[in-house]
Amino acid sequence: MGLTHQSCGSKASREKFHVFTDSSEQPVVALAGNPNTGKSTVFNALTGLKQHTGNWPGKTVLRAEGVFLHRGRSFKLIDLPGTYSLLAHSVEEQVARDFICFARPDATVVVVDSTCLERNLNLVLQVIEITDRVVVCLNLMDEARRKNIEIDIKGLSNELGVPVIPTSALMGEGLDLLKESIYRIALGLQYTKPLKINYDDVVEKTVEKLNKKISFYLPEYLNLRWFSLRLLDGDMTIIEAISQHLKAEFNNTTRRVSSYKYRESVN
């Protein structure tokens, strides 16, 4: 692939993650979720694949990718490793975090286990802290019904500020609604208002200060607040991830602009 306009800058970071879309218009959709939430079943149900695994650069974590069609549009679906968190305690979490953060999928579907929502919502909150293009897929609804678990789907959706779609991927339930929701979010036909998590005053004030200090170094499309929070956590892996990401960016179009900005700020 030659260096077209699209292959430079923001979209180039996806190629670093070995996501090659058929065209620059093909939206990329990431599937995240805790382990054992039926994430792969959702993946297979959407794509019609049995399994198709690929490998991450330099990592031995398997991932799957496939394509699904909806309303005549083709979407690239990436199955991320199952994790309880995105705060990078393990390679899997780092892979999932870096993908959502730097490859910036057009939509991220968080698959949750309806029978243990409390545990699963932790990851949902972490994802909506990074990106507002989120669809929550309440999977295993058939099991929840069997266990007489009732879920206030509208209430949950209102509180989280993102669409919540009940499914049972195994039974083929709710998949059309899920596709429709992904379609609307990925193509920007629907905007979300994710719940903003407010921390105590000390943290919020420090985040504000940090934001001002680091905003110059981060490209605009990255979530400044989220990075500041991670730096406050003392998360060293995020610093490494940013510098690697920026290096890839520098090799593309942003180099000249950045060095120009840098000279300006020095003078």
Add this chain to the structure above:
Amino acid sequence: MKKEVKLTELLPGEKGIVNHLTLRGLERRRLMDLGFVKGSVVEVIRRSMFGDPTAYFIKGSVIALRREEADEILVIKIDEGD
């Protein structure tokens, strides 16, 4: 108020309510991500041969923890018949 005990002091079959984590930073975060937040009920499932690691049931999943980690989790023991 009942006394806090270390999670490692509970025997298989016993339950407790997470009350306090004595860890800081990313290690604390990791335990919280696994479900060990204040107020969660945790049950000791089984212990491996030399008592380490131990499997715990919390928020619908079984999680295995090493002694060093479980020692940092303080729980209020739930007595039988409570």
